[in-house]
Amino acid sequence: MMRIKVALSLIYIVLAAGCSEKRPVDSMTDEQLRAFADELAHKFIIADGHVDFPERLKENKIVLTEETKSIVLTDIGGEFDYERSKKGGLNAPFMSIYIPASYQKQNDMGKPFADSLINNVKAIASLFPDKFALAHSPTEVEANFKAGKISLPLGMENGAPIGNDLANVKYFYDRGIRYITLTHNKDNQICDSSGDTSHTWNGLSPFGREVVAEMNRVGIMVDISHVDDSTFYQVMKLTKVPCIASHSSCRTFAPTVRRNMTDEMIKKLGENGGVMMINYYNAFIDSAVVNRNNANRKKLNALLTEKGLTLTDAQAKPIIEQFKKDNPSLKSDINMVVNHIDHVVQLAGIDHVGIGSDFDGVEGDLPTGLEDVSTYPNLIYTLLKRGYSEEDIAKICYRNIWRVWNKVEQVAKTS
Ligand SMILES: [Zn+2]
Numbered sequence: 001m002m003r004i005k006v007a008l009s010l011i012y013i014v015l016a017a018g019c020s021e022k023r024p025v026d027s028m029t030d031e032q033l034r035a036f037a038d039e040l041a042h043k044f045i046i047a048d049g050h051v052d053f054p055e056r057l058k059e060n061k062i063v064l065t066e067e068t069k070s071i072v073l074t075d076i077g078g079e080f081d082y083e084r085s086k087k088g089g090l091n092a093p094f095m096s097i098y099i100p101a102s103y104q105k106q107n108d109m110g111k112p113f114a115d116s117l118i119n120n121v122k123a124i125a126s127l128f129p130d131k132f133a134l135a136h137s138p139t140e141v142e143a144n145f146k147a148g149k150i151s152l153p154l155g156m157e158n159g160a161p162i163g164n165d166l167a168n169v170k171y172f173y174d175r176g177i178r179y180i181t182l183t184h185n186k187d188n189q190i191c192d193s194s195g196d197t198s199h200t201w202n203g204l205s206p207f208g209r210e211v212v213a214e215m216n217r218v219g220i221m222v223d224i225s226h227v228d229d230s231t232f233y234q235v236m237k238l239t240k241v242p243c244i245a246s247h248s249s250c251r252t253f254a255p256t257v258r259r260n261m262t263d264e265m266i267k268k269l270g271e272n273g274g275v276m277m278i279n280y281y282n283a284f285i286d287s288a289v290v291n292r293n294n295a296n297r298k299k300l301n302a303l304l305t306e307k308g309l310t311l312t313d314a315q316a317k318p319i320i321e322q323f324k325k326d327n328p329s330l331k332s333d334i335n336m337v338v339n340h341i342d343h344v345v346q347l348a349g350i351d352h353v354g355i356g357s358d359f360d361g362v363e364g365d366l367p368t369g370l371e372d373v374s375t376y377p378n379l380i381y382t383l384l385k386r387g388y389s390e391e392d393i394a395k396i397c398y399r400n401i402w403r404v405w406n407k408v409e410q411v412a413k414t415s
Pocket residue numbers: 157226247361
């Protein structure tokens with residue numbers, strides 16, 4: 001059976017290479033292709049693994065004011081709002097309940113802070129019930145999609161609010177959290193971070209091992225974005241279900257960025273059945289940008305030191321502004337993001353890649369063509385141009401993350 005399969009796929013490869021089979025999109029004009037990409041963006045559900053919008057809602061309790069309305073519906077700043085989501089075809093942005101590493105030192109404060117951000121997201125759904133709705137499963141997102149509403153699933157970035165009490169995993173599941181990024185850019189009580197060099201646990205802590213098992217049991221997806229490589233491999237050994245990287249890019253294109261994933265890690269996540277959702281941030285996706293930014297930072301520091309100033313001095317402000325004008329930070333572009341998608345497909349296959357923009361989390365430092373949530377059609381257009389099929393695009397937009405999410409739910413229900 002195996003041999004027949006191999007032989008058949010060889011024939012297919014030969015045929016595919018030999019006769020350049022025309023796809024319907026090949027005969028489209030550029031304008032038609034753009035229109036088709038836009039159609040697909042609205043036909044398929046688009047899920048984004050990481051949108052840092054809740055952080056922009058600074059208040060603890062969101063009430064309906066003109067300001068709230070403008071932030072949520074048509075904000076002039078930021079990268080996420082209702083109007084632009086509708087335009088771009090975004091249906092399920094995972095709202096990041098982001099807990100800064102400073103809360104790890106004060107565990108008792110992490111939980112109420114997480115709760116306040118969760119309350120903010122819930123408030124959006126109740127203030128604008130015809131536009132937004134909460135969602136706790138792919139089925140609920142699909143129902144919201146049919147009703148024309150944008151779903152607001154919840155992911156918690158940093159497991160610090162779990163504190164030292166395993167019961168908090170279930171607590172946050174009950175509050176609606178469906179993935180937890182084990183840590184942020186510092187080691188925490190669960191595991192080591194890629195942004196820290198302390199190697200506190202050499203991977204997962206003993207408590208962290210229990211947390212992963214409890215997340216599997218309860219039905220919360222394990223998110224390995226931000227973790228140290230050692231943590232990643234230990235999670236891969238321990239988990240009973242596929243995992244996600246909610247917003248991670250490939251290290252091969254920016255080798256000094258430790259939070260990016262190596263080729264070996266990408267393959268391993270594929271074997272686990274998981275999905276890697278690509279982060280758009282300029283400084284993660286392109287080593288040319290990383291190097292230029294570093295060089296600029298050094299140049300600016302030297303300039304200020306020469307004048308006896310530091311970055312935070314009031315007199316330094318006009319100098320910094322002029323410097324930024326003379327030395328604009330380099331931007332990457334949409335093609336680079338698609339290079340990351342291609343790379344994951346080559347290493348792990350089309351079933352293991354998705355979108356994890358990090359919108360509202362990177363101070364607007366985003367590639368040309370992917371500036372905000374209205375730009376998903378641009379991504380689809382670029383994928384079509386590179387030969388991705390409709391089915392491939394549906395997988396990238398939502399089917400891959402759906403598979404993982406459903407599996408995690410199903411295993412939790414039967415365990
Ligand atoms: Zn992050």
